[in-house]
Amino acid sequence: MTELLAQTGLNALYAASYISLVAVGLVLIFGVMGVVNFAHGELFMAGAYAIVALYADIGVPFLAAVAAGLVFVGGLGLLMERALFRPLRDNPLGGLVASIGFLMILQALAVMGFGVRMEHIPPPTQDVIVLSEKVRLPVSRLVVIVSAVLLLSALWYFLKRTRFGWALRASAQDPEAAALQGISINQTARIAMFIGAALAGVAGALTAPLVSVNPHMGHSVIVTAFIVIIVGGVGSLEGAVVASVLYAFVHTIVTTFYDGVVADIVGLSLLLGVLVVRPTGLFGTADRA
């Protein structure tokens, strides 16, 4: 039983890692731009296909392919900022609709480029760390966990310790006051979109060998991310991370002992429950919606 719990805990830790990368990006974009990016799951998908194209098809080393995926998806974020969210800055519903349009375009491009079939990518390493007979941690999962910790720490340092980070937090709290302080809204929006998108892309790239990659994989990712950012409190990056861990553990445990559909129902009920009892989330104080 302890071994089963330990294994479940490791699985949950892995899930929490990539979920928090996606959710933190979504919160960052919502905080700075005030727009709900429905295409966030498809940015994750785009990161996964970067691995299909570069690592699986032409043999670029895995970590180099991940880095390329990060830059590529970050670039998609910049494109979205310039083409969609900047012209629609005063129209949050419009931004949401435009992101749905972008989502459809990305999905269609994936279908046209790679077909609808599932892609199974050979993991870069088959090594498994054997902790005990029944508790095992594949190295490729460890890579995801370590990368998530490193990236989120770097983001934390960037936001709390650098001038750009300060500007970003200032305009997330009060865009007008920040503008008066001489902070360029376009500049902070670009940075937020690049980082937010890149985090989703890197999560997709890192997990690509561990899941089945297909053009519609973004759906469950965005649903999970919504649950996490609401439970964590919209606008709270720390809340998003804590909620990711919480959600991953609940979901993994319910999946282990019941099944995946029940786990999804539990997750969504958690979301509804939080919305009913405390609409600002467990950690949220922001009320920008």
Added chain:
Amino acid sequence: MSPILEVDGLTMRFGGLTAVDGLSFSVAEGVIHGLIGPNGAGKTTTFNAISGFYRPSGGEIRLRGQVISGQPMHEVARRGLVRTFQHSTLFAELTVLENAVVGTHMVHRPNLLAAVTGSDRAARAEARERARAALDFFGLAGQENERAGDLAHGHQRALGMAVAYAAGPQIVLLDEPFTGMNPEETRAMMVLMEKLRDSGVTILIVEHDMHAIMGLCERITCMSFGKLLAEGAPREIREHPDVIEAYLGGTHHAA
């Protein structure tokens, strides 16, 4: 004459802050009653608690002896206490007439089934008539098909009162009705209020600028730092040393 509205030991706390602290006063029927005080005295909080916008932390508010505190705003309105809002809070996208028709909601409750079958034709006509009468009362008769958001500032305020009047209230609460008005608009608004009072509606005005309502109110309640400071006729209030102190003292500017 028995009071129409009684505020009894009203207390409002927000977190650690006590905005209103055991406030008691009452409003006699058929008068224009002023509630004044310097900035931060808790007037607007009191106003919001009376109208049902806030739920009081303590104390009771009674309308004709019936407890209304703790009731939601629409329930308070249904018992005959209707409020207006600061600035020009209107259904800006609807026409002037439609605004007033919404005001008649309590008198002519819309019925879904009748709306589909068309058997509410008479009720609709009556609601429109009532709305027109309210517009007429406040001098807006010629503008009923204009978009409310397009009206001049003074007319928007008048429409706000017409919407309240169309509801057939026993007492109307007016939230800083003179803010941002020029002297001419202020005079016109005062005439409307007296007309409203003469039609049998009690009025409670919350106002920061005490000079504005000196000539209008029969009775004035002055509060400071969440508590009752003084109550009396306008002349008594104007000469009350505590009121003068509250308005001149501290960092508050004289109004």
Added chain:
Amino acid sequence: MLRAVIGIALAAALVALPHGLSFSQQEILVFLTINVLLVASYRLLTLTGEWSLGHVVIMGVGAYASALFTKQLGLFVPLSMLLGALTAAAVAWALSFPLFRMKGFYFLIGSFAAGEIIRLLWKRFRDPFGGPKGLKGIDPMPDFSIGFYDFDFFEPVSYYYFAGTVVAVCLWIMWRIEHSPVGLTFHAVHWQDKLAQASGIDVRAYRTRAFVIASGFAGLAGALLAHYIGTINPNSFDVEVMVFVLTWAIVGGTATFYGPILGCVMLTVLNEIVLRELGFEQMRPLIYGAVMILSILFLPKGLESVVERLVGPRRARA
């Protein structure tokens, strides 16, 4: 007088329409008719200012309920369709208790979560919902005759006339509601809920009312769909369909009654007829997405704003 002539001409055109179309286009026409009801009911829901992402699932509730009423209880199809609509309205009423504690963005996400939960329940419970494969062999509408016309429901044209009549009646009812004091109250709740409350309007009750009525009509649309295609599954009502509804409403515009219907018709024609005929099979979602983006960027008030500019200022309500 002019309006009567236009009305009769429009009705005649709608009756004649299917006879100039191919069989597959006739089928699309049936779907379009059902979708018009769906999107019009969605606009009724948005009148009070809340945008739901669960509307298509509510449509599915009507579809599942109606299909199960015929399958399990052997009810007469038109009767079970009505009961399906009522079931959808009842489910919406139950959902309104948690959902209307939320507003704006939170309502959007809350309605999405509630819808996904319902869909997962269909997936999880094979009995009676059939699990991921859904329900098959749903009873078709029984054929009948009205003297001068025989309804043969293997023909899309017959189903088009049947569904078209039902939808026309529903649109008429929704139009009556909107242009009544009830509809005016919906608008009031949308534009200034505080002032509406001060006028004695129970804002939450009216939001619930709009939600429940809209859901009833969506449920009826679902029932019409279920008994036409004969098979439904949880994915028939997933968020992608919801995205289509949202797009129709936004591309068409939601300020007028006809805006979302216009959006639905135009985009369906573009998607199903033009793009299909041109052979852009895989590219259709791409072009659809691009149309969404372009219209929100360059026509933020929807197609209806173009029509309004051509026809002139709108008349007053109530």
